[in-house]
Amino acid sequence: MRTCVCPNGATVACNTTCTGNLPPLVYVKVTVNGSYSTLFDYPYVSNPITLSRSVEALVP
Numbered sequence: 665m666r667t668c669v670c671p672n673g674a675t676v677a678c679n680t681t682c683t684g685n686l687p688p689l690v691y692v693k694v695t696v697n698g699s700y701s702t703l704f705d706y707p708y709v710s711n712p713i714t715l716s717r718s719v720e721a722l723v724p
Contacts, residue, residue: 666692667691670683671686678690692723699715700715
């Protein structure tokens with residue numbers, strides 16, 4: 665997912681310019697989901713285990 669933000673914090677369309685004719689800052693968010701099955705059953709641990717991670721980064 666891509667988000668564009670002006671230096672004043674306003675979210676804008678990525679093809680616009682901000683106040684002062686500045687380009688917006690572009691952030692990209694990536695989410696990854698997966699599943700892991702253990703070899704043995706453990707108490708209080710679901711099997712399979714669902715894993716999820718998200719990260720958001722500023723694109724230079």
